[in-house]
Amino acid sequence: MKYVDEFRDPQLIKQAADEIRRLTDPARHYRIMEVCGGHTHAIYRFALADLLPPNIELVHGPGCPVCVLPMGRIDEALSVVERHNAILTTFGDVMRVPGRHGSPLERQARGADIRMVYSPLDALRLAREHPDRHVVFFAIGFETTAPSTALTLQRARELAVTNFTVFSNHVTIVPAIRAILDSPDMRLDAFIGPGHVSTVIGARPYAFIARDYRKPVVIAGFEPLDLLQSIAMILRQMRDGRAEVENQYSRVVPWDGNVPALRVLADVFELRPYFEWRGLGFISQSALKLRAAYSSWDAEVRFTMPSVQVTDPKAAQCGEVLKGVLKPHQCKLFGRECTPERPVGALMVSSEGACAAYFSYVHRRTAAAV
Amino acid sequence: MSTIAFPSTLRFTDTQIEMAHGAGGTASRRLVEGLIAPLVGACGSLADAATLTVDAVSIAMTTDSFVVRPLRFPGGSIGDLAVNGTVNDLAVAGAIPIAIVCSLIIEAGTPADLLQQEVQAFGEAARRAGVRVVGGDTKVVEHGKADGLYITTTGIGTIDPRGSISSANVRAGDRVLVTGPIGDHGITVLLARGDIDLNAELKSDTRSVYPFASALIGSVGRDLHWMRDPTRGGVATSLNELARDCALGIVLDEDAVPVRDEVRGACELLGLDPLHIANEGQIVALVAPEAAEKALAAVRRTPGGEGAAIVGTVEAAPAATVLVRAAYGGLRVIDMLVGDPLPRIC
Numbered sequence: 001m002k003y004v005d006e007f008r009d010p011q012l013i014k015q016a017a018d019e020i021r022r023l024t025d026p027a028r029h030y031r032i033m034e035v036c037g038g039h040t041h042a043i044y045r046f047a048l049a050d051l052l053p054p055n056i057e058l059v060h061g062p063g064c065p066v067c068v069l070p071m072g073r074i075d076e077a078l079s080v081v082e083r084h085n086a087i088l089t090t091f092g093d094v095m096r097v098p099g100r101h102g103s104p105l106e107r108q109a110r111g112a113d114i115r116m117v118y119s120p121l122d123a124l125r126l127a128r129e130h131p132d133r134h135v136v137f138f139a140i141g142f143e144t145t146a147p148s149t150a151l152t153l154q155r156a157r158e159l160a161v162t163n164f165t166v167f168s169n170h171v172t173i174v175p176a177i178r179a180i181l182d183s184p185d186m187r188l189d190a191f192i193g194p195g196h197v198s199t200v201i202g203a204r205p206y207a208f209i210a211r212d213y214r215k216p217v218v219i220a221g222f223e224p225l226d227l228l229q230s231i232a233m234i235l236r237q238m239r240d241g242r243a244e245v246e247n248q249y250s251r252v253v254p255w256d257g258n259v260p261a262l263r264v265l266a267d268v269f270e271l272r273p274y275f276e277w278r279g280l281g282f283i284s285q286s287a288l289k290l291r292a293a294y295s296s297w298d299a300e301v302r303f304t305m306p307s308v309q310v311t312d313p314k315a316a317q318c319g320e321v322l323k324g325v326l327k328p329h330q331c332k333l334f335g336r337e338c339t340p341e342r343p344v345g346a347l348m349v350s351s352e353g354a355c356a357a358y359f360s361y362v363h364r365r366t367a368a369a370v
Numbered sequence: 371m372s373t374i375a376f377p378s379t380l381r382f383t384d385t386q387i388e389m390a391h392g393a394g395g396t397a398s399r400r401l402v403e404g405l406i407a408p409l410v411g412a413c414g415s416l417a418d419a420a421t422l423t424v425d426a427v428s429i430a431m432t433t434d435s436f437v438v439r440p441l442r443f444p445g446g447s448i449g450d451l452a453v454n455g456t457v458n459d460l461a462v463a464g465a466i467p468i469a470i471v472c473s474l475i476i477e478a479g480t481p482a483d484l485l486q487q488e489v490q491a492f493g494e495a496a497r498r499a500g501v502r503v504v505g506g507d508t509k510v511v512e513h514g515k516a517d518g519l520y521i522t523t524t525g526i527g528t529i530d531p532r533g534s535i536s537s538a539n540v541r542a543g544d545r546v547l548v549t550g551p552i553g554d555h556g557i558t559v560l561l562a563r564g565d566i567d568l569n570a571e572l573k574s575d576t577r578s579v580y581p582f583a584s585a586l587i588g589s590v591g592r593d594l595h596w597m598r599d600p601t602r603g604g605v606a607t608s609l610n611e612l613a614r615d616c617a618l619g620i621v622l623d624e625d626a627v628p629v630r631d632e633v634r635g636a637c638e639l640l641g642l643d644p645l646h647i648a649n650e651g652q653i654v655a656l657v658a659p660e661a662a663e664k665a666l667a668a669v670r671r672t673p674g675g676e677g678a679a680i681v682g683t684v685e686a687a688p689a690a691t692v693l694v695r696a697a698y699g700g701l702r703v704i705d706m707l708v709g710d711p712l713p714r715i716c
Binding site: 001004008009010013014041044045046047048050051105106108109110118224340341351360361362 | 386387388389390396397566631634635638640641696697698699700701702703704705708
């Protein structure tokens with residue numbers, strides 16, 4: 001398959017792994033954070049740790065939208081749906097996120113009208129097909145998915161659809177990276193920059209990481225060869241004492257981003273003053289809300305939200321794992337109370353969550369090897 | 371229903387039934403093993419088909435319900451699924467399918483011509499599979515209750531004396547064989563639902579797998595150790611159940627697993643693994659190493675079996691685990707599916 005097979009070519013992968021070995025100084029330890037959950041998933045799915053020297057440690061970052069969603073947001077959406085007999089639509093990943101009274105999947109089994117969609121446009125279509133019902137789209141994701149939500153809202157306004165609203169949980173990646181860089185337990189050497197997000201925002205927004213914090217950033221694709229090449233690029237920067245933003249994923253990521261998508265985003269969304277990130281706490285200017293011109297389609301304006309604050313179970317150490325301080329299996333609940341089937345923390349829910357990826361692809365393998 | 375060593379220590383503690391309990395993964399296993407089997411007093415292995423002896427004749431018996439949305443999809447419909455699914459459960463138990471009975475639950479308001487088409491599809495599938503339809507039952511339920519049509523079929527067959535199918539036969543060194551490209555059915559139905567705006571030239575593989583089962587038993591006899599038709603939960607779930615039952619490890623060679631480009635493409639886009647996607651016309655079989663090539667040749671000679679391949683090996687360790695080895699050397703665990711396959715965000 002084009003764009004896939006050439007990036008899984010065994011010969012090229014072996015060459016990249018050999019190059020990484022040559023570039024690694026055996027006397028030092030490397031801590032590299034992959035920001036994006038898609039990378040976390042790919043690293044485990046392709047078992048890339050098997051190809052890396054043991055002194056390269058990959059630290060899993062906060063770039064999994066479901067993982068950083070505070071539990072209260074699920075409860076708020078579910079309460080609107082139940083009070084107003086609305087149809088809740090959302091992406092597959094959200095279906096298993098536990099709220100205080102069950103996940104959307106469990107509430108669906110109890111009769112709530114919750115439907116999985118692949119695109120927000122499908123949610124809008126549903127609203128037009130059911131003019132007698134209200135349809136709420138639970139929007140989630142970084143700048144990757146936000147443009148499709150924005151386009152859908154533009155379309156809803158054009159068509160003057162009145163029975164459709166968006167509950168925005170969109171967040172932005174750069175403030176989260178900054179929060180990690182400013183965190184007192186920060187011990188990272190470099191970043192593998194997000195791939196999908198960067199197709200929209202480009203490479204430029206990461207410049208401060210290299211300039212102000214002197215950490216290399218390499219934007220990477222999602223195939224094994226992409227990730228290995230990116231790690232080699234990071235190691236080369238570190239060997240040469242450079243800290244720059246480089247773009248390994250140039251086949252998809254333009255340096256200046258996707259200008260039409262950024263224009264749509266700016267038309268529809270504005271930054272919230274602050275937003276809660278699960279495990280990371282409140283981060284200022286880190287999330288998107290609908291502009292006043294779109295308030296008729298804003299679920300937070302149309303409906304009163306109970307503003308639910310739910311604290312995570314005390315024993316769950318999602319925050320430490322999200323910041324890369326703990327490995328998934330070092331959490332007290334990992335694999336016992338918290339499993340992909342019965343997740344306690346959201347990192348166990350999404351296939352891009354570090355805990356779910358570790359559980360699926362590594363956990364039993366290492367357990368068996370010991 | 372899955373093969374489960376019984377009695378089991380699993381207990382069912384969930385407070386309500388969710389869709390995941392019917393999705394064929396670990397939740398289904400807990401429901402069957404922890405609640406249903408102990409209460410009905412089931413004995414023996416809870417395999418897809420039961421085997422029993424009546425007047426010195428070994429027979430296999432199975433039942434299966436078909437609830438599918440949409441009722442028709444490229445390559446098939448609920449009518450032929452209902453025959454093939456039951457025939458296939460008998461075939462992979464090592465039986466020669468003989469007869470089926472069916473029960474139709476019809477929603478009031480269902481167009482008569484739709485019912486006629488499905489019953490016709492049922493009859494044709496039964497003729498193709500060489501089974502007689504010897505009885506049945508019909509119920510009509512209120513509008514809004516049954517997605518148009520539900521079908522339950524029960525089938526019997528006689529055990530082919532040349533074979534012996536059991537997870538207890540499986541040994542380290544056995545080779546894993548699949549009879550053709552995997553994931554066609556699951557992806558076809560997912561796309562036919564129209565929830566996801568993707569199009570692919572793809573059709574369900576629904577068919578009787580008896581010709582493959584017969585070719586395997588006929589060519590290598592008791593060197594065929596175990597087989598299964600990997601429906602819900604896909605090849606990965608079937609093999610994980612086997613790995614747990616026999617406490618052995620199974621290592622698949624990713625590049626050897628036949629997957630059509632359309633299925634691979636859809637899986638890459640949706641974040642799914644073809645090994646977790648349902649099939650309705652394939653067998654995954656475990657064959658003694660010295661007989662593997664002969665078994666493969668026999669399947670490939672069978673019409674529709676040209677795409678068969680040997681895809682992996684049973685190993686002593688790690689026990690109860692299925693691993694996938696990529697061509698470049700990476701080794702990952704592939705577990706049973708948890709719940710339904712859910713497409714991911716990005």
